[in-house]
Amino acid sequence: TLTADAATPDAGDPADSPLVRAARGLAVPHTPVWFMRQAGRSLPEYLEVRDGVPMLEACRTPDLVVEITLQPVRRHGVDAAIFFSDIVVPLAAVGVDLDIVPGTGPVVAQPFRTRADLDRLPALAPDAVEDVAESTRRLVAGLGGTPLIGFAGAPFTLASYLVEGGPSRHHEHTKALMHGDPELWHDLCARLAQVSGTFLRIQAEAGASAVQLFDSWAGALSRADYRAFVQPHSAAALSAVADLGIPRIHFGVGTGELLTDMGAAGADVVGVDFRVSLADAAARLGPSYAVQGNLDPALLFAPWDVIEAEVARILAEGRAARGHVFNLGHGVLPATDPAVLTRVTELVHRLTEHPA
């Protein structure tokens, strides 16, 4: 029955899709495009099915996860689906008392600050998120040739929510713990790497064609701190799916100075936000990595001719890299007109199917 729901009648092999090929640096029929946070509040059909259902409950309800994941694929014709969930879902699954507050983000009832708090962070057992495997299998069956991207939050970004207790601008408690008690910091991140890696592996084993590790707030760190306190744990999370051979995407915001370290953590594709041109990113990364990005999500509110020129510039700069997956530099803003996303998808396809 889900096949009838599928966005694309495309019967191709997702392992040979433009997304996977671009991630591997292979020739593509067109530059693949998807949007971070494509499945979310910018879509009226999303608001309709989410009506009255709390976010964390929606994330654990396979019928909703499957429907919401497919919505943007159906509507925009993007080259990948991203699993509908949240980075804090596996934390809630191991028993951390948290909520996703609309308009705010994840809020943790009791912030993590001391060694005793580690007791509240047991390992993630795959059967604690059996619904995630089920949703993934149903999606893979329904998506045909369109690849599904599984994802998880990286240890640093998860740690920031746990230690701060919620969204944070300066990450001051997190940095105080990192430097004040490095041993506890590393123990905390080792646990988070297990949670994160297991969450990736569950989705990958259930059929996801690629995974993305979101280290959204890593740009708050100096390069030295990233290398000493964060990169080994992100590498551990990514290594949980290394043997499966699917592309691994590693993304952060404001991480221009960290791109090579994020690549070296075990990525095939490095996400680049809008602050760094893809040509500069490619020069920093060298020939071993594909890039993903990097249209400024705020520019989707600009006149169409501005967007058109930006897309063309990004595609031209992306040619410097081993491969290019078109995306935004960060997630879709809630007030974005969905029609613009459809138009950008079509434009990327048109410009790269018929290169000048």
Ligand code: CP3
């Ligand atoms: O395309 C998709 O939307 C895929 C699913 C997805 C969500 N969150 C759904 C969501 C993904 C990939 C995420 C990742 C995520 N969650 C990140 C990393 C990506 C990034 O944007 O940097 C982070 C930092 C979070 C934590 C989080 N969860 C935030 C900051 C928020 C937004 C709070 C708000 O309302 O402004 C959430 C909630 C959330 N996650 C929503 C969605 C669709 C909105 C909840 C709702 O609709 O009620």
